[in-house]
Amino acid sequence: MSNLIQDLSILTTIPEKTLAKFFRKMIFCICEEIKEDILDENSDKEITEVDIGIGKLYIKVVGAEVKYKFEPSEYMQKAVIATVTGKENPLVDFLDKALGKKFVDLYKDLC
Numbered sequence: 001m002s003n004l005i006q007d008l009s010i011l012t013t014i015p016e017k018t019l020a021k022f023f024r025k026m027i028f029c030i031c032e033e034i035k036e037d038i039l040d041e042n043s044d045k046e047i048t049e050v051d052i053g054i055g056k057l058y059i060k061v062v063g064a065e066v067k068y069k070f071e072p073s074e075y076m077q078k079a080v081i082a083t084v085t086g087k088e089n090p091l092v093d094f095l096d097k098a099l100g101k102k103f104v105d106l107y108k109d110l111c
Helices: 004-012 016-039 074-086 090-110
Strands: 047-051 055-062 065-072
Touching (some): 016 055, 065 074
Antiparallel strands (some): 055 065
């Protein structure tokens, strides 16, 4: 299993602790949505739908059981399909472009 927080920390230079705090606050927001959508007596919703940035998370409470469903965003779905079918790696592409830009900028500064 990979550690997404660690990987994001390396890519963005945002400390792992800061990212972990961000994701905890994201969980607080999801819990608030559940409270408003499902647990509120005045609400007729049975499912909470939350856009989490990479897709939609659906949460349904059935008795004492909580069920989850994740539906990826169109961008994520295209990237995953391109990776699986075309052996593309968006991360490598991103890093190649970023590194290439740094070399071009460095060259321009030297000239």
